[in-house]
Amino acid sequence: MKLRKILLHTGLTVTILISVFFSALIWFNPAMLQHDSKETTDTGENTTSVSKKTLSDIFLPLQATYNVNDLQYQLPSSENYLIGKVWKIMKKWNSVSTSTKIYKNSTDYLTFLKQNNALLLNYNSPITVKVFNKVFTQKIEGLSKFKFNRIMIPLENENYIYLMNDQSKAVCKVVINNMKAVKKIKTYL
Known part of the structure; x- marks a missing residue:
């Protein structure tokens, strides 16, 4: 029974550490930061198409x-x-x-x-x-x-x-x- 409790607690701790590790990878991924900067960049394409309408x-x-x-x-x-x-x-x-x-x-x-x-x-x-x-x-x-x-x-x-x-x-x-x-x-x- 003691061995089972130790394995359960160890497995749970390892699972939490792996989850925190992958979450940190997602949060600090440079590709994620680049994606945000692309969304906010205005290329000016929309303004030219609007001005052509009569x-x-x-x-x-x-x-x-x-x-x-x-x-x-x-x-x-x-x-x-x-x-x-x-x-x-x-x-x-x-x-x-x-x-x-x-x-x-x-x-x-x-x-x-x-x-x-x-x-x-x-x-x-x-x-x-x-x-x-x-x-x-x-x-x-x-x-x-x-x-x-x-x-x-x-x-x-x-x-x-x-x-x-x-x-x-x-x-x-x-x-x-x-x-x-x-x-x-x-x-x-």
């Missing part, structure tokens, strides 16, 4: 929905596909005047939102008209602080677009004087 790269809508025959279709949307093409068309439009309407209840707002033959360009979070003016090269005046998260483009020979805010149920109607390009948008759809 305002339109950041503030283009992220999602496109097509309302037709009382159905809604979510469309592939990337800068090189539908949203990018619609953005190039919208940059050529000229805004003439605006008017704002606030819907009292969600039902009326959703009915307006789901109207047929319309293209909806959706943002994840609201943007201001001031940013919209810069991205789409428009000159909408008097509403620079109006926030919206959807752009509705009616496709039935309309001469206006709608800027819509889902939270406040406010809709800004923007009259456009040269929307002949709506036919081109229809071909993309």
Whole structure:
């Protein structure tokens, strides 16, 4: 029994010493210190990639929905596909005047939102008209602080677009004087 106790205590002591030895190797390993210095070194790569982005790269809508025959279709949307093409068309439009309407209840707002033959360009979070003016090269005046998260483009020979805010149920109607390009948008759809 005494031999067993001595072996047990000796084995435990040796195990603790080996554990402390390997822990010290890990703590004082120069490779570990080099790894930390690499993480904190700034190579400057990130700053150059950020400066190359334009305002339109950041503030283009992220999602496109097509309302037709009382159905809604979510469309592939990337800068090189539908949203990018619609953005190039919208940059050529000229805004003439605006008017704002606030819907009292969600039902009326959703009915307006789901109207047929319309293209909806959706943002994840609201943007201001001031940013919209810069991205789409428009000159909408008097509403620079109006926030919206959807752009509705009616496709039935309309001469206006709608800027819509889902939270406040406010809709800004923007009259456009040269929307002949709506036919081109229809071909993309």
